[in-house]
Amino acid sequence: MAAATTSSCLLQLGLARSAAAQSAPGYRALVCVLLAGGNDSYNMLVPVDDDQYNEYAGIRSDLALPKAELLTLPGTTADGRHYGLHPGMPELQALYTNGDAAMIASVGTLLEAFDAEAVAAGTAKLPLGLFSHADQINQWQTAVPDARIAKGWGGRIADLLGDVNVQNGVSMNISLSGSNVFQSGDSIGEYAIEASGDGAQGISSYDDGTDWGAFKKRMIDDLLAVPQQHVLRREYARRFRAAIDAQAVFVEAMQAAPALQTPFSEGNFSQSLRQIARVISVRDVLGATRQTFFVTVGGWDHHDEVLDNQARMLPAVSRGLGEFRDALVELGVFDEVTTFTTSDFGRTMTSNGKGSDHGWGGHHVVMGGNVIGGQIYGDYPELSPASPFDVGRGIYAPTTSVDEYFAELALWFGVPTSDLATVLPNVRTFYAPGSASPPMGFLAP
Amino acid sequence: MPHDATSRRTTGRRLAAAMAATLWLAACGGGGSGGGNPSPPTTPPTAPPAPPTAAELDDAARFAATASFGMDHDGIEAMAESGIDAWLDAQFALPVTRHLPIVDALIARRNAGEFTAYEQDIEYLIMFRRLSWWHATITAEDTLRQRVAFALSEIFVVSDNVDALVIDPVSLSGYYDMLLDNAFGNFRDLLRDVTLHPAMGIYLSHVNNRKSDPAANTFPDENYAREVMQLFSIGLFELNIDGTVQTGTDGQPIPTYSNTDIREFAKIFTGLSYGGSGAYFGNPWPGFREPMRMFDNWHEPGEKHLLGSTVVPAGQTGMQDVEAGIDVLFNHPNTGPFIGRQLIQRLVTSNPSPAYVERVARAFNGDATGVRGDMRAVVRAVLTDPEARSAPAPGATFGKLREPVVRYAALLRQFGARSDDDFIANTGYFLQGVSRQHPLSAPSVFNFFLPAHMPQGELTTADLVAPEFQIATSNAIIGLSNLIDYAVVGDFVTDAPEPFLPVSLDFSDYIAVAGSVNDLLDRLDRVLTAGTMDPATRMAIAGILNDVADPNYRVRIGIYLVMISPDYAVRY
Numbered sequence A: 001m002a003a004a005t006t007s008s009c010l011l012q013l014g015l016a017r018s019a020a021a022q023s024a025p026g027y028r029a030l031v032c033v034l035l036a037g038g039n040d041s042y043n044m045l046v047p048v049d050d051d052q053y054n055e056y057a058g059i060r061s062d063l064a065l066p067k068a069e070l071l072t073l074p075g076t077t078a079d080g081r082h083y084g085l086h087p088g089m090p091e092l093q094a095l096y097t098n099g100d101a102a103m104i105a106s107v108g109t110l111l112e113a114f115d116a117e118a119v120a121a122g123t124a125k126l127p128l129g130l131f132s133h134a135d136q137i138n139q140w141q142t143a144v145p146d147a148r149i150a151k152g153w154g155g156r157i158a159d160l161l162g163d164v165n166v167q168n169g170v171s172m173n174i175s176l177s178g179s180n181v182f183q184s185g186d187s188i189g190e191y192a193i194e195a196s197g198d199g200a201q202g203i204s205s206y207d208d209g210t211d212w213g214a215f216k217k218r219m220i221d222d223l224l225a226v227p228q229q230h231v232l233r234r235e236y237a238r239r240f241r242a243a244i245d246a247q248a249v250f251v252e253a254m255q256a257a258p259a260l261q262t263p264f265s266e267g268n269f270s271q272s273l274r275q276i277a278r279v280i281s282v283r284d285v286l287g288a289t290r291q292t293f294f295v296t297v298g299g300w301d302h303h304d305e306v307l308d309n310q311a312r313m314l315p316a317v318s319r320g321l322g323e324f325r326d327a328l329v330e331l332g333v334f335d336e337v338t339t340f341t342t343s344d345f346g347r348t349m350t351s352n353g354k355g356s357d358h359g360w361g362g363h364h365v366v367m368g369g370n371v372i373g374g375q376i377y378g379d380y381p382e383l384s385p386a387s388p389f390d391v392g393r394g395i396y397a398p399t400t401s402v403d404e405y406f407a408e409l410a411l412w413f414g415v416p417t418s419d420l421a422t423v424l425p426n427v428r429t430f431y432a433p434g435s436a437s438p439p440m441g442f443l444a445p
Numbered sequence B: 001m002p003h004d005a006t007s008r009r010t011t012g013r014r015l016a017a018a019m020a021a022t023l024w025l026a027a028c029g030g031g032g033s034g035g036g037n038p039s040p041p042t043t044p045p046t047a048p049p050a051p052p053t054a055a056e057l058d059d060a061a062r063f064a065a066t067a068s069f070g071m072d073h074d075g076i077e078a079m080a081e082s083g084i085d086a087w088l089d090a091q092f093a094l095p096v097t098r099h100l101p102i103v104d105a106l107i108a109r110r111n112a113g114e115f116t117a118y119e120q121d122i123e124y125l126i127m128f129r130r131l132s133w134w135h136a137t138i139t140a141e142d143t144l145r146q147r148v149a150f151a152l153s154e155i156f157v158v159s160d161n162v163d164a165l166v167i168d169p170v171s172l173s174g175y176y177d178m179l180l181d182n183a184f185g186n187f188r189d190l191l192r193d194v195t196l197h198p199a200m201g202i203y204l205s206h207v208n209n210r211k212s213d214p215a216a217n218t219f220p221d222e223n224y225a226r227e228v229m230q231l232f233s234i235g236l237f238e239l240n241i242d243g244t245v246q247t248g249t250d251g252q253p254i255p256t257y258s259n260t261d262i263r264e265f266a267k268i269f270t271g272l273s274y275g276g277s278g279a280y281f282g283n284p285w286p287g288f289r290e291p292m293r294m295f296d297n298w299h300e301p302g303e304k305h306l307l308g309s310t311v312v313p314a315g316q317t318g319m320q321d322v323e324a325g326i327d328v329l330f331n332h333p334n335t336g337p338f339i340g341r342q343l344i345q346r347l348v349t350s351n352p353s354p355a356y357v358e359r360v361a362r363a364f365n366g367d368a369t370g371v372r373g374d375m376r377a378v379v380r381a382v383l384t385d386p387e388a389r390s391a392p393a394p395g396a397t398f399g400k401l402r403e404p405v406v407r408y409a410a411l412l413r414q415f416g417a418r419s420d421d422d423f424i425a426n427t428g429y430f431l432q433g434v435s436r437q438h439p440l441s442a443p444s445v446f447n448f449f450l451p452a453h454m455p456q457g458e459l460t461t462a463d464l465v466a467p468e469f470q471i472a473t474s475n476a477i478i479g480l481s482n483l484i485d486y487a488v489v490g491d492f493v494t495d496a497p498e499p500f501l502p503v504s505l506d507f508s509d510y511i512a513v514a515g516s517v518n519d520l521l522d523r524l525d526r527v528l529t530a531g532t533m534d535p536a537t538r539m540a541i542a543g544i545l546n547d548v549a550d551p552n553y554r555v556r557i558g559i560y561l562v563m564i565s566p567d568y569a570v571r572y
Helices: A002-023 A050-063 A090-097 A116-121 A133-142 A153-164 A211-224 A231-254 A268-281 A306-331 A402-413 A417-423 B006-029 B054-067 B073-082 B084-093 B100-111 B123-139 B143-153 B169-182 B187-196 B198-203 B223-230 B259-268 B318-331 B335-347 B354-365 B375-384 B404-414 B429-435 B467-471 B474-488 B517-529 B535-545 B551-564
Strands: A028-035 A045-047 A083-085 A101-108 A173-175 A290-297 A337-343 A362-367 B304-306 B310-312
Touching: A028 A133, A028 A268, A028 A306, A028 A402, A045 A050, A083 A090, A090 A101, A090 A306, A101 A402, A133 A153, A133 A337, A153 A173, A153 A290, A153 A402, A153 A417, A211 A231, A211 B535, A211 B551, A231 B467, A231 B474, A268 A290, A268 A306, A290 A306, A306 A337, A306 A362, A337 A402, A402 A417, B054 B073, B054 B084, B054 B143, B054 B375, B054 B517, B073 B084, B073 B517, B084 B143, B084 B375, B100 B123, B100 B169, B123 B143, B123 B169, B123 B404, B143 B169, B143 B335, B143 B375, B143 B404, B169 B187, B169 B198, B187 B198, B187 B223, B187 B318, B187 B375, B223 B259, B259 B304, B259 B318, B304 B318, B310 B318, B318 B335, B335 B354, B335 B375, B354 B375, B404 B429, B404 B474, B429 B474, B474 B551, B517 B535, B517 B551, B535 B551
Parallel strands: A028 A290, A028 A337, A173 A290
Antiparallel strands: A045 A083, A101 A362, A337 A362, B304 B310
16 A cells, blocks of 8 residues: 555656656756744834834834834835835845845745634644744745655755756755755755865865875775665765765866856855855756755844844845845856745744744745845735734734745746645645746746 | 864865875885784783673673763773673762863963963863863763763753853853763753753843833743753653654644743743852843852742643742742653653664663653652663663664764774873864764754654665764765874874874774784774674775785774774664
8 A cells, every 4th residue: 555655656756757857948046045043034124114113113122123224125015015124134125126136024834824813713723833943944944834744845846856957966956054854855865065165075085196095995985885784874875975976076067167256255154155156157067957055044043132143144144145146147147046035933023021032924035037026025914913913922923825935936946837736735725736827926937 | 153163174184184195105115014913921810810702892892882982992891891780880980070170270271371372362262161071071981971961962952153152161061061960860950950050041041031021012031941841851742651652633743832831931931140149130241150040020920830730829939930840841751751762862772662762761750769860770771771782783773873073082082092281182173064063062952963853765764763864964974084084094183273282092902913904803893893893894994904014004094994984883
């Protein structure tokens, strides 16, 4: 029974793969930026109309940003509202103004459209471990809020589309932040690289042209040729061998990378984005038609000192995004790369006297040449202590599900409509694959 | 992160590469000596005690890998002679090797001007707690306690990725000492001391956590309340005593707590600030040498309802509330299997059977002794369980991937690390750079890896977790292999700058037997892989070593190859 199910799934996967491979257009990449810990994004995107700003300031009390410091965004939302960015994000303001970036308001994990009465009555279907880091950071990567699974939607995409790339041991999914759930699939995991150097380190002296290097190669090759009996040793040996082989391919490709003229700042986020730009610049050498990138910026769990910490950390994000945009324009691939932010959750609008606690919905950034920028997508909830979206302590429920957000990205990336529910198992609750209108509309098809 | 080891690491690599090349030339030039065998003793000792058998030695070596930070050949022999129970008793009785006194000695040296050249370099101060960890871990006699404390530090996680904890070395060394002091005590004291430690107060933000203020619309911080339940005591779901998850009538796991419970526990953990002289609530200046102190005026008044069953009455002092909250978590039936299973995973095997977890949970519960939370009983149960002590079987799933920190510490302990200043000075920055692991430096409260991490592929198919594989990325496997290369072949063992003196390893016992590749591999298989080296691996390494004639170099390459092999990386 189980075996039959598995094989028919594999069969389906195989068919879907070949269909997907045939329909793939030119190069495209998704860059997932995870603000780990739960960015307090109600201080990243803030209402600036007097009535809503005053509600904001009243609820946030000592966490409110002064209105005069907010970086006002041009234009209005459909309901005629105006919003501003955190004062430390001038580069993002410029990206938005130039149409290179958009904001997505109030996204979060949902199993069904939010229904305040059902939540209050305890009859709503809610994500597992709502407000908990472990679950929410996981579900933002799996897009499966009703189970604890280890496969991410980026991994499922790679299972479907990975065959479009040359199979040389370098995965379609490249991580600047080590192992992660987002990029783990059934048959494909992430290839983790470093921000420094050419990203991948080889065995010292291995096959380096010297006698010692030749001997080193013999040592390692002999050692790893041993068929291992124990299941964990087998896993280690497999990874070791794959690491050496992929590293040779990867570094050779990276050594062909053109020197980037765009300057990048020193911080880890900027340097990671620089390395991603370099990898993209050698996509043809690597034989990559589709790539996902994953980079974590940690330390957003601001129960304490949220104002000071965000004043330090949001500028690094803004600066990095601006630099990355410039580098991609320099490489002529800004239209082919879409960058998007994720985070565990938004945070409580109310204060704990020092910072904010775990919340639910939060605001996000998308950037790329195909992004129809200069707009806020999704509904920014009306702020009020009596808001139906406030589920307690100023925690605002999301108005947009992660499924809608990710569906837009996945379809743009080339996931066929017929496979959208394979990548995002709960998508049909929020969006009919094959519908005439896009899930959110922030990406040009 | 304020530290940047990149330039030093590059220098280290170049240095090591140069050394390796020099050694290689020396080996080629001096090849074929084949010597180094000491003459056998001419007179056997009188009344020889029956020496341990090979099987007994392998068994002791295998136990030592679970119960220590690495044991050399002499230690393994001594353990085999005394027996494991006597060894455990002796370890339990040893005085604690604390880390803070080492930090204090370094601070005194700094105050005496010894590091004047680096006065401007805050890295020096940051380094002290790292230096103390390595020196203590490598030299301590109470290696079992050190090893258990490290395991505890991966459950009760605090990390130097918070500025306030990285700049004052007293914070994390003091926290580690608290874990050491409680490692063989009672779990209830451990949980209370973790809760009240200022480093935890900063890390999970319950220091200066105020009672609700309705006028200002502020509420108690929920961070510690959540994590103390989710990670430090009862976990997310109701468990059976064997650690398996209980399900409700709907087939779903039963949550142990709700968001309401978090808010009630958050009230418990209000009113705490730093202790010490001149203490006051709201004090922004951390003091790490005393537990946090309760300031009742800032503690949430009123009743607290904990986990639906316990009502903490109004009118108690704040500390009475904290003690009541700790009692609820300590006495919860989940705590034994939840903590027990993680200790098994950290020390012995990634996928313990439910029966193994149950035996450890019963030791935690004090079924036999009547004492709940006795950590000696728990540690003994974890290490001496029949499942841990049954004969190694390559076809079974028992076993675990060694952590990078444990692998590197074992290298230093098993090959006689020494220095002319008697200080094993390592910062661990190189190791962390390649492996993303260093004690008390996890990226988040969820440690370096998750207990339930299941790598895709064969392990998922077999439904096996392998937490340590979460950080075994391509770069980490290669980087750690290179680090072992630099240390063993290149003599670049540790990475502390001047005025600390370099650390060297002592291979003389191995060089003494290196005339025979077979004898050398026997000894390496005993000390490093406890007799579990696969015959095919042994044959592959022997094939290499037979082509390396110089005994010094033969030993170094042999150790390098065994220590990077899958046979060593995974122990079972």
